Amino acid sequence: MHCVQEVTSQIYWVGGNDRRLERFENMFPLPNGVAYNSYLITDEKTALMDTVDSAISARFLENITHGLNGRPLDYLVVNHVEPDHCANIEELVRRYPEVKIVGNKKTLQFITQFYQSPLQKNFFTVEEGDQINLGRHILQFFFAPMVHWPEVMFTYEQTEGILFSADAFGTFGALSGNLFSDQTDFEAFFLDEARRYYTNIVGKYGMQVQAALHKLNGVDIRMICPLHGPVWRSNLPYIFDKYDHWSKYLPEKSGVVLVYASMYGNTENVMNRLATKLSQRGVSDIRMHDVSKTHPSYIIADAWKYSHLVFGSPTYNMGLYYSMENLLREMAGLQLQNRKVALIGNFTWAPSVAVKAMRGLVEGMKNMEIIAPPFEINSAMKAEQEPVLDQLADAIGSSVKK
Numbered sequence: 169m170h171c172v173q174e175v176t177s178q179i180y181w182v183g184g185n186d187r188r189l190e191r192f193e194n195m196f197p198l199p200n201g202v203a204y205n206s207y208l209i210t211d212e213k214t215a216l217m218d219t220v221d222s223a224i225s226a227r228f229l230e231n232i233t234h235g236l237n238g239r240p241l242d243y244l245v246v247n248h249v250e251p252d253h254c255a256n257i258e259e260l261v262r263r264y265p266e267v268k269i270v271g272n273k274k275t276l277q278f279i280t281q282f283y284q285s286p287l288q289k290n291f292f293t294v295e296e297g298d299q300i301n302l303g304r305h306i307l308q309f310f311f312a313p314m315v316h317w318p319e320v321m322f323t324y325e326q327t328e329g330i331l332f333s334a335d336a337f338g339t340f341g342a343l344s345g346n347l348f349s350d351q352t353d354f355e356a357f358f359l360d361e362a363r364r365y366y367t368n369i370v371g372k373y374g375m376q377v378q379a380a381l382h383k384l385n386g387v388d389i390r391m392i393c394p395l396h397g398p399v400w401r402s403n404l405p406y407i408f409d410k411y412d413h414w415s416k417y418l419p420e421k422s423g424v425v426l427v428y429a430s431m432y433g434n435t436e437n438v439m440n441r442l443a444t445k446l447s448q449r450g451v452s453d454i455r456m457h458d459v460s461k462t463h464p465s466y467i468i469a470d471a472w473k474y475s476h477l478v479f480g481s482p483t484y485n486m487g488l489y490y491s492m493e494n495l496l497r498e499m500a501g502l503q504l505q506n507r508k509v510a511l512i513g514n515f516t517w518a519p520s521v522a523v524k525a526m527r528g529l530v531e532g533m534k535n536m537e538i539i540a541p542p543f544e545i546n547s548a549m550k551a552e553q554e555p556v557l558d559q560l561a562d563a564i565g566s567s568v569k570k
C-alpha cells in the first residue's frame with residue numbers, strides 16, 4: 169500500500185527507504201539504510217521531481233498512482249540521471265505515454281545511454297533559467313554541473329521557495345517517518361552520515377559546489393528537498409554553512425584524527441602513546457582509526473571534519489601497508505586539502521620507505537602541511553625515543569591550539 173507524506177499543500181513526498189542494501193554504489197556501507205526521495209506536485213499540471221532506485225520501485229509506483237488519483241503525469245523532471253534516481257523512467261513512460269521528460273541536453277543524452285526504450289519523443293529540453301508553469305507553482309532550472317554528475321540540475325519552485333537540490337544536501341540514513349530535518353535529532357543521527365555522504369560522493373567537486381552555492385545567492389530558498397535524507401524547512405543556514413565548509417575544504421573543528429595500520433601492534437602502540445600525550449597536552453575529542461578495521465568512508469569524513477591528521481604505517485613489500493596506501497589515494501582523489509599532517513613509519517629491514525611513501529601521497533594533495541619531522545620506529549618503539557615522541561606531541565598539540 170502507498171506510503172506518502174505531504175510536504176506542502178500540493179506537494180507530496182512519494183519516495184521510499186532501503187534498509188537492506190549493504191553498500192551504496194557497492195562501496196559505502198549503509199548501517200542506517202538510505203532514502204530515495206521523489207516529490208510529486210499536483211497543481212493544474214502534475215510534475216514529478218525525479219524517480220527512485222529499482223529496489224523500491226513497487227512501492228514508489230503505488231505512491232505515484234495514489235498521489236495522481238487518476239490524473240495523468242504531465243512532467244517528469246530529471247535533476248540527476250544516476251540510476252538510484254532514474255530506475256523508473258521507462259515504467260512511467262509506459263504508464264503515462266504523454267509525459268514530458270524534462271532535462272538539459274546532457275540529461276537526455278545520458279538517459280538514452282542507460283535505457284533501451286525509445287524515449288526521445290517524450291524529451292523536453294530546457295536551458296539554464298528556463299521556467300515551466302504548473303498553475304500555482306513555477307519551476308525554474310539552475311544547472312549544477314558536477315554536483316555529483318555533469319548533467320545535474322537544481323529545480324527551484326518560485327511560489328513556495330522550494331529548492332529541489334538533487335544529491336546536494338542529501339545524506340545516508342533512511343527516513344523513519346520524520347520527513348523534515350527539524351523533526352529529527354539531526355546532529356545526533358544524521359550529521360555524521362551527511363558528512364560521510366558529501367565527502368565521499370561529492371567531495372572532489374568542492375569548486376563546483378561553491379559555484380552552485382554562488383548561483384543561488386539572492387534566491388529566496390525556504391525549503392530544500394534533496395534526493396536522499398530529510399527535507400529542510402527550517403534552520404537552512406545551518407546546512408548551507410556545513411556545505412560551505414565542506415566544499416571549501418575547511419575543517420569544522422580544530423582537532424586530531426590518528427589513522428594507523430599495524431600487523432603486530434607496534435605502530436598501533438605508538439599511536440596510542442601519541443594520543444595519550446596529546447590528551448595530556450589538552451587536545452580533546454581525539455579520533456583514532458585502524459585502516460584495516462574502519463571503512464575508508466568514515467575516516468575520510470573525519471578527515472574533512474578535523475584540522476590535523478596523523479598517519480602511521482609499517483613498510484609492506486617495500487611500500488606502504490596496502491589499506492593505508494588505498495586510503496591516502498582515496499583522499500587525494502577526493503581532493504582533500506588544507507590539513508596539518510604528521511607521519512609515523514615503521515620498518516624491520518628497509519628504513520624510511522613507509523614515511524617516504526606517505527609523504528609523497530600527502531604532498532600530492534593541495535595545501536597539506538607536514539608540521540614535524542616524521543617519527544620512525546625500527547620494529548618497535550624504544551625508551552630512548554620517548555623525547556622525540558614528546559616533541560612530536562608538543563608540535564601537534566601547540567598547532568591544534570593555534
Ligand SMILES: Cc1cc2nc3c(=O)[nH]c(=O)nc-3n(C[C@H](O)[C@H](O)[C@H](O)COP(=O)(O)O)c2cc1C
Nearest residue numbers: 430431432433434435482485486515516517518547
Ligand atoms: C607481508 C609483509 C611484508 C613486509 N615488507 C616489509 C618491507 O618491505 N620492508 C620492511 O622494512 N619491513 C617489511 N615488513 C615488516 C614490517 O613492516 C615490520 O615488521 C613492522 O615493524 C610491523 O609493524 P607493526 O608491529 O605495527 O605491524 C613486512 C611485513 C610483512 C608481514
Ligand SMILES: [Fe+2]
Nearest residue numbers: 248250316335
Ligand atoms: Fe548521484
Ligand SMILES: [Fe+2]
Nearest residue numbers: 250252335395
Ligand atoms: Fe543520489
